Amino acid sequence: MTTPLITDSHCHLDFPNFDAARPEFIRRAVDAGVHRMVTICTKLRSEPQVRAIAEAHDAVFYAAGTHPMSAAEEPLARVDELVALAQHPKFVGIGETGLDYHYTADSAEIQKTSLDIHIQAAQETGLPLIIHSRDADDDMARILADGYKRAPYTCVMHCFSSSRALAQAALDLGFYLSMSGITAFPKSQELRDIFAEAPLDRILVETDSPYLAPPPYRGKQNEPSYVVHTAQKAAEVFDLSYAEFAAATEANFDRLFAKAAQWAPQRTDA
Structure with a gap:
């Protein structure tokens, strides 16, 4: 029986947690059917290291920006x-x-400035914006909408665990919501209910590894292969088989991350 293919749309393979055996973590993911991973650069000075990981592994793509907690x-x-x-x-x-x-409210104004710069870059490049939002729902909804009024862009609310109102605001703009290991936690029923109300064609899955490992690995280091466990729980939310849910999120990823979908390894033979 063929293992369904799935994508980990958000991980941090450059973090020290993976230094000892990065190729092994990537191999395990691929063996589990995780045929693509997007590793995220959170500080632009780290971009060369993150880029090198993507260049070294066919299965790995990357994105880069400045994380709001580092904006100041x-x-x-x-x-x-x-x-x-x-x-x-x-x-x-x-x-x-x-x-x-949550931790960095004192830098709210510089975070807003940084966010607007990234929105402009998404508008100019046509690449999707990758959003981290915590305890900032009202400002986030307003800034995303104001930016969209200037010029349309695409976006994923990564590791979404905010309010129903912010979910709806994002969906109303045509954006996507990404399910992390949090959605598989036993006490996350309210969050699962929010996802259940969302259109299936706007859903992605991710690990955010090395953080937020889903059961049965909760409390341990997360890794891209564990996105399968999150997706299995997510499939239940949408009353689908794992294979059906994986196929749906693959189509969603290809639509949003069209550049990754179109990429093909460069042949080196004559």
Whole structure:
């Protein structure tokens, strides 16, 4: 029986947790049917290292931006800088960017400035914006909508665990919601209910590894292969088989991350 293919739309393969055996983690994912992974650069000074991982592994793509929790510590990204990075054939998304008022509310204004820069880069490149949002629902909904009024763009709300109102605001703009290991936690029924109300054709899955491992690995280091466990629980939310849910999210990923869907390894033989 063929293993269904699925994509981990958000992970952090450059983090030190993976340094000892990065190729092994990637191999395990591929063996589990996770044939694509998008590894996310959260500080632009780390972009060369993240890019090198994508270049070294056919299954890995990458995105880059400034994480909102680092917005006050890192130099502000520039639109032209992000646009230039996006010329790489395996660079497939802008971010992650966004707003995080849980730990870093004191830097809210610089976070908003940074977010707007990333929105402009997404508009200019046509690549999807990758959003991190925590405890900032009202500002997030307003800024995303205001940006969209200026010029349309595409977007995924990564590791979505916010309110029903923010989910609806994102969906109303045509954006996507991504299910992480949080959606598989026993106490996350309210979050699962929010996803159940969303259109199936706007759903992605991710690990956000090395964080947020789903059961049965909760509390341990997460890795891209574990996206299968999140997807199995997610399939139940939509009353689908795992194979049906995997196929649906593959189509969604290909639609949103069209550059990754169109990429083909470069042949080196004559």
